[in-house]
Amino acid sequence: MIPSKARYFGLFDLSKLxxxxxxxxxxxxxxxxxxxxxxxxxxxAGQAGSDAIHADSNAIINWASHVLVxxxxxxxxxxxxxxxxxxxxxxxxxxxxxxxxxxxxGGSAVLQFDLPLFNGPGADFVIFENAFDEQFLELAHxxxxxxxxxxxxxxxxxxxxxxxxxxxxxxxxxxxIHQLAGKYRAPYGVPFDLDSLPDNTxxxxxxxxxxxxxxxxxxxxxxxxxxxxxxxLINDPWPTPFPSSGxxxxxxxxxxxxxxxxxDVTSAEKFSFWPNPFKNGFYIKCExxxxxxxxxxxxxxxxxxxxxxxxxxxxxxxxxxxLYVISVSVNNNLYQQKVIKx
Numbered sequence: 001m002i003p004s005k006a007r008y009f010g011l012f013d014l015s016k017l018x019x020x021x022x023x024x025x026x027x028x029x030x031x032x033x034x035x036x037x038x039x040x041x042x043x044x045a046g047q048a049g050s051d052a053i054h055a056d057s058n059a060i061i062n063w064a065s066h067v068l069v070x071x072x073x074x075x076x077x078x079x080x081x082x083x084x085x086x087x088x089x090x091x092x093x094x095x096x097x098x099x100x101x102x103x104x105x106g107g108s109a110v111l112q113f114d115l116p117l118f119n120g121p122g123a124d125f126v127i128f129e130n131a132f133d134e135q136f137l138e139l140a141h142x143x144x145x146x147x148x149x150x151x152x153x154x155x156x157x158x159x160x161x162x163x164x165x166x167x168x169x170x171x172x173x174x175x176x177i178h179q180l181a182g183k184y185r186a187p188y189g190v191p192f193d194l195d196s197l198p199d200n201t202x203x204x205x206x207x208x209x210x211x212x213x214x215x216x217x218x219x220x221x222x223x224x225x226x227x228x229x230x231x232x233l234i235n236d237p238w239p240t241p242f243p244s245s246g247x248x249x250x251x252x253x254x255x256x257x258x259x260x261x262x263x264d265v266t267s268a269e270k271f272s273f274w275p276n277p278f279k280n281g282f283y284i285k286c287e288x289x290x291x292x293x294x295x296x297x298x299x300x301x302x303x304x305x306x307x308x309x310x311x312x313x314x315x316x317x318x319x320x321x322x323l324y325v326i327s328v329s330v331n332n333n334l335y336q337q338k339v340i341k342x
């Protein structure tokens with residue numbers, strides 16, 4: 001029998017999580033849980049209030065380049081079915097394209113990147129699964145590491161009812177799921193913000209080198225099932241005794257990495273903007289008549305305007321705080337920079 005906390009953290013190093021910051025974080029979560037039980041989290045992609053990010057979003061600047069998969073069984077309580085076998089490891093690298101690798105019950109994948117991720121404003125990376133609709137969802141825990149040895153898991157919440165097992169082709173409500181990969185249909189991904197993790201001396205949030213994704217075993221069995229941060233069993237479709245069992249990993253997109261720290265010199269030569277960060281709005285100046293389009297982190301177009309040679313003011317009073325992408329078209333060439341609203 002596996003201890004309950006060990007089942008939640010799975011392959012993650014629990015010993016590195018037992019510090020005051022983490023304990024405080026769990027206490028705050030525990031206090032707020034009665035309210036969350038009656039509330040809702042972000043809804044499905046395309047609905048008002050959703051934080052889903054499209055695979056074509058301009059906010060995504062890079063993708064995972066390496067992956068190591070440890071497959072789980074197709075059905076954890078009947079090993080005669082064998083291991084999940086659908087897809088190949090390479091299918092989880094590069095852009096989200098619908099090609100996936102299936103992890104199986106409790107299987108995991110560790111992904112690496114060409115450049116370390118860092119903790120920028122808002123979401124820092126996004127994970128894509130291949131859910132075909134908004135209700136048949138397969139979930140996974142997510143953890144990060146800055147050394148490839150000590151992993152720290154995002155504290156997930158599952159408010160799905162656990163009085164009855166969700167069957168093989170059953171459905172879930174994304175509004176009752178928080179900080180679990182797989183809650184959105186393809187080609188939308190679930191964003192993760194490194195600020196959601198408590199500070200720890202073993203984790204450098206400005207140099208994240210590995211992301212671990214571990215399949216949620218959705219069986220309502222206290223010995224075999226997966227738990228959320230509150231020790232609650234996570235109910236998701238089970239069993240799935242097929243080669244494509246478990247979480248189907250498509251891709252991991254990067255929003256903030258070391259390349260964000262530099263300045264695109266070509267863009268800087270074609271247009272300038274200030275201040276950055278800004279509060280209510282900012283100015284843009286171009287060397288020629290141009291068209292500017294500004295997108296939020298989800299790739300939603302916030303404004304499109306014709307620019308003149310002189311200073312142009314962009315009013316962003318009603319925009320949410322976070323990262324935005326300025327895309328300027330000059331003589332059929334496209335230049336981009338990022339700006340932050342405080």
